[in-house]
Amino acid sequence: MADAAVRRWGEGLRCYGLIVGMWVRSTMAYRLSFLMMAAGNFAATALDFVAIAIMFSHVDVLGGFSLPEVAFLYGTTSTAFGIADLTLGNMDRLGRRVRDGTLDVLLTRPVPVLAQVAADRFALRRVGRLSQGVLLLAWSLTRLDVHWTPVTVALVPLMLVSGAVIFGAVFVAGAAFQFRADDASEIQNAFTYGGTTLLQYPPTVFATDLVRGVTFVVPLAFVNWLPALRVLGRDDPLRLPAWVDFASPLVALGCCAAAALAWRTGLRSYRSTGS
Amino acid sequence: MDAFIELDGVRKVFDVRRRTGLLRRERHQVRAVDGISFRVPRGEMVGYIGPNGAGKSTTIKMLTGILTPSGGRLRVAGVDPSRDRTGLARRIGVVFGQRTTLWWDLPLRDSYGLVRRMYRVPEDRYRANLERCVELLDLGRLLDVPVRQLSLGQRMRGDIAAALLHDPEVLYLDEPTIGLDVVSKTKVREFLREVNAERGMTVLLTTHDLTDIEQLCKRVMVIDHGRLVYDGALDGLHAVGESERTLVVDLEHEMPPITGVPGARTVKVEGTRQWLAFPATHSAAPVVAAVAGRYPLVDLSVREPDIEEVIARMYAERPTP
Ligand SMILES: Nc1ncnc2c1ncn2[C@@H]1O[C@H](COP(=O)(O)OP(=O)(O)OP(=O)(O)O)[C@@H](O)[C@H]1O
Ligand SMILES: [Mg+2]
Numbered sequence: 223m224a225d226a227a228v229r230r231w232g233e234g235l236r237c238y239g240l241i242v243g244m245w246v247r248s249t250m251a252y253r254l255s256f257l258m259m260a261a262g263n264f265a266a267t268a269l270d271f272v273a274i275a276i277m278f279s280h281v282d283v284l285g286g287f288s289l290p291e292v293a294f295l296y297g298t299t300s301t302a303f304g305i306a307d308l309t310l311g312n313m314d315r316l317g318r319r320v321r322d323g324t325l326d327v328l329l330t331r332p333v334p335v336l337a338q339v340a341a342d343r344f345a346l347r348r349v350g351r352l353s354q355g356v357l358l359l360a361w362s363l364t365r366l367d368v369h370w371t372p373v374t375v376a377l378v379p380l381m382l383v384s385g386a387v388i389f390g391a392v393f394v395a396g397a398a399f400q401f402r403a404d405d406a407s408e409i410q411n412a413f414t415y416g417g418t419t420l421l422q423y424p425p426t427v428f429a430t431d432l433v434r435g436v437t438f439v440v441p442l443a444f445v446n447w448l449p450a451l452r453v454l455g456r457d458d459p460l461r462l463p464a465w466v467d468f469a470s471p472l473v474a475l476g477c478c479a480a481a482a483l484a485w486r487t488g489l490r491s492y493r494s495t496g497s
Numbered sequence: 498m499d500a501f502i503e504l505d506g507v508r509k510v511f512d513v514r515r516r517t518g519l520l521r522r523e524r525h526q527v528r529a530v531d532g533i534s535f536r537v538p539r540g541e542m543v544g545y546i547g548p549n550g551a552g553k554s555t556t557i558k559m560l561t562g563i564l565t566p567s568g569g570r571l572r573v574a575g576v577d578p579s580r581d582r583t584g585l586a587r588r589i590g591v592v593f594g595q596r597t598t599l600w601w602d603l604p605l606r607d608s609y610g611l612v613r614r615m616y617r618v619p620e621d622r623y624r625a626n627l628e629r630c631v632e633l634l635d636l637g638r639l640l641d642v643p644v645r646q647l648s649l650g651q652r653m654r655g656d657i658a659a660a661l662l663h664d665p666e667v668l669y670l671d672e673p674t675i676g677l678d679v680v681s682k683t684k685v686r687e688f689l690r691e692v693n694a695e696r697g698m699t700v701l702l703t704t705h706d707l708t709d710i711e712q713l714c715k716r717v718m719v720i721d722h723g724r725l726v727y728d729g730a731l732d733g734l735h736a737v738g739e740s741e742r743t744l745v746v747d748l749e750h751e752m753p754p755i756t757g758v759p760g761a762r763t764v765k766v767e768g769t770r771q772w773l774a775f776p777a778t779h780s781a782a783p784v785v786a787a788v789a790g791r792y793p794l795v796d797l798s799v800r801e802p803d804i805e806e807v808i809a810r811m812y813a814e815r816p817t818p
Binding site (some may be wrong): 237240241244247248252319323324326329330331332333334345492493495 | 511512558560561563564565567579582584586587589591593596598600601602603607611614615643673799
């Protein structure tokens, strides 16, 4: 049983890699346009941070956070989101495949549909957003004035991986809704693109109710806010117990389980309705 | 005879919601496949025909496991396709004439490489299969051309090859000759006949081109409104379809329409030439004798019924339930 699951995942990952390779080569058929898109992607996302930096030229602190601290929040969420966006960001094209019937072709192959949909139209240009996040994160790490301990050092990669998984789960769950021809991609975008924009700012600048919402309802606060505040040596505005700052991997697992359930339900409903 | 494909009372009902007003929605059910039973033994090539919306594609989707039947029992190679779709996928090949599985921006060869790795086709099998397809489908010069530069017929040939590289036991073709010119159609048909004979591959084929059926399938199934209305030899359709043969006579001079020939009626008069229709199940001899006995004949010929007309009449005779 567990053995079969491991083999299935292995097969899924292998095929994900194969299909991604095909898309990358397809992209390279139009090399120039790819380079321009990647640069555009980088620039468009970098503008976000420029806006924040300009803000800091007028004030020294934002919601009690210094520029390197905001850059740390920005860098962690952008990196986590960038990983999910690069690997799964094209899943919202599933709706189109459902509507034009090309999903049927994917269902005739001996490969998990999730892997095929995840790799569909893989867009390498999305490394633009990711690299921008990584650069900012690196810059903030050199400027941050915090006391590093082994625990806080370990928290950084842990939060990046958990954050990527949480965003990835949102992408999968959002795509799962598209099996029913209704287009739910706007709602999903609110959680993913909207979510990462939210998390770029310190939680202190938002109303407590909003912070509560993204902590308990959609657990986006676990992407970076809660663990990052621990790293920065600050208390969270909700005054949650300390262990919550380390709960991100658990939350990520929970999100995965929910996404997997949504995916299976969606796929099953497609196969019995045909659209 | 061991049945490779088995259907027993298979049904597929679609729930369709239609917007009738701003907020009002109307639900109704479409019975796309409404209790179909048939068996196809291993190695047979069967034609599956019917008018638009008859349920052909829906049947194929159930056979591949894309759709789960609403009722009835369905087995392919002893497997329930909707329960073990991925397992069965290795053993079947599918061509949807209306959509390609090839990679638009990459050379044809790359799409085949992906099939090889996705299906884990052993290197020697892959090479042999590709060679055979290239030869029979005339793909040699196309292998290094990006798919977007191929013509429709070339791409269809490429798609058919892609469906066969992993040695499937059964091949489903949904309108494989749609939009092809005569030359491409002939090539595709020759190829299908070849793989069916050579590898004993079971083939189920839907089409709107009856020449495909005439040239490829000994057995044909006709489906209409989700029900099987005919299953048997192509020739047998004439009896079922109440088709008619035509006696064409040339008279010495113009005359009023011929009358009084038992079992036949005059359907057309054009100058000295007249057309008489009589049931295909009848012998032509008594009709010819009756006409020759009473009319001054110059020449005559008997036209066999056109299979397309037969089927068109079959479709037309079945009113919407
Ligand atoms: N996903 C779906 N949802 C709702 N109704 C559907 C769906 N797919 C097919 N139908 C309906 O089921 C019926 C059978 O459709 P199907 O596609 O099987 O016909 P077909 O025999 O392949 O026709 P064609 O020759 O036009 O390809 C049609 O009335 C069609 O409108
Ligand atoms: Mg069809």
